[in-house]
Amino acid sequence: MRQTLRRICELQLQYSSKNTPEMQERGNLVRQVLTAELRALRSTLSDALGPFGADFHVDASDGIGNKTELPWARFCSKEMSPKPTHGFYVVLHFSTDGSGVNIAVGCSSSKFHNGYSIILPPEELAKRTEWARRIVQEDRGTLEPFTDSNDFGARLPLPKSFQNASALVKKITYDEINDAKVAGHLVQAAEMLRAIYSAQRLGRELSPADQTELDIINITRPTSTISKSQGFGLTAKERIAVERRAMAMAEAWLLEEGYKPKDTSANKPYDFEAKKDGDVIFVEVKGTTSDAADAIAMTHGEVALHRSKKGQTALIIVTGIRLEKDRNGPRTSGGKLEPLVGWDIDEWSVQPTAFRVARNANA
Missing domain, CATH: 3.30.930.20 (Protein of unknown function DUF1054)
Structure with missing residues (x-):
């Protein structure tokens, strides 16, 4: 050489x-x-x-x-x-x-x-x-x-x-x-x-929104070279582990701030209902392995909640969650928590990443 x-x-x-x-x-x-x-x-x-x-x-x-x-x-x-x-x-x-x-x-x-x-x-x-x-x-x-x-x-x-x-x-x-x-x-x-x-x-370079969009592309356009060429993506178990880490950190923060949080993630378009001094806030938690979260993904229901309950909602973003593989499943650590209480969704740019396109009943 x-x-x-x-x-x-x-x-x-x-x-x-x-x-x-x-x-x-x-x-x-x-x-x-x-x-x-x-x-x-x-x-x-x-x-x-x-x-x-x-x-x-x-x-x-x-x-x-x-x-x-x-x-x-x-x-x-x-x-x-x-x-x-x-x-x-x-x-x-x-x-x-x-x-x-x-x-x-x-x-x-x-x-x-x-x-x-x-x-x-x-x-x-x-x-x-x-x-x-x-x-x-x-x-x-x-x-x-x-x-x-x-x-x-x-x-x-x-x-x-x-x-x-x-x-x-x-x-x-x-x-x-x-x-x-x-x-x-x-x-x-x-x-x-x-x-x-x-x-x-582990998704540390892409924003949470871009990670979600890649998942959508993989589903809707499985032959796309864009999705296949990125080399990114967490498994279902890894996503769950990241979400649980973020939820645990968010709950700990709410308790430290004097709130009484109730986990509603299983059946509501928000993750916690948190009470403090007679007031209630509805808390959405977003956890990610990304090193930054300049854009996040939300469902239609989540967006509607933050608009209809403006002033009563909070967004807690946990970035930089680390993943390690273990024989018993993925392990998580770390994470930087950013709480946005009284978050105004309309101060952010809301852009559609996917549409539900349904056939009309009479079509």
Whole structure:
């Protein structure tokens, strides 16, 4: 791999958007030789990816049509990132000045939202890469040695977006490139990617509303590539465990605040009826593994309740609930509680995510 990477770096100094002999050689090295060398490391990198290594996947590009400033080769879980426009992956980028190869844990510049994959504006892409860094920091206790700049010298908009989508970067300078160093950093990057995949699998990146919308898509459009390409989703037992954790935390908070809560979740469109000083509030609880809850899902009945009983309802959101698998079933821990007493639903944006479409009696 040392020879391949160094030669690609050398050819970067002769970059042209045209298919010159030098760019033909670069393209062959990136798309054929380098990908074969990455596949030769499959066993080691798959082990580093843990449960996400079974569908180890490699691909590469040096540009479609015109040649790109930043040719790349990547590896990932095929399920978690079926194509470069979806998910997270480990990617090799080559500095435009030929100074070295950048091993990055990066992501697509698009994300699932409101039922579709949308292109993220720069500020949202920055939030996504920051989220990935937080996950890795939490898992490993450090980002080292992947703390180098994500400025690879790109000048054009598309290559610049590749740079911006690189969350964690380790640059190996031309003179330092050797097989052992490259392989070692690729393994480290794969371990970081595993942590990100694990967090995604538990729904930590998507909002609760987007998680619910994915479930709806899986039911109403089972052949959709959108739902199958996200790699997210909790099992029924995991959802129940998360809901119970949130309910327990909400009940404890209500008691601490002097309320006398009654669990009504089994037969009412709210979870608690809570009394205090002769007053009653109707409490809706939403628990999620997501690290943020900027959007939640509600049924028609829940929305109607919050509008008809405005001023008498409360919304308690519990984010960041952690799940661990156990032989006796999923175990939960953690969670950050946000109580919104006297919540006004009309101060939020209410958008339909699904409709009940019923045939008329005389149809």
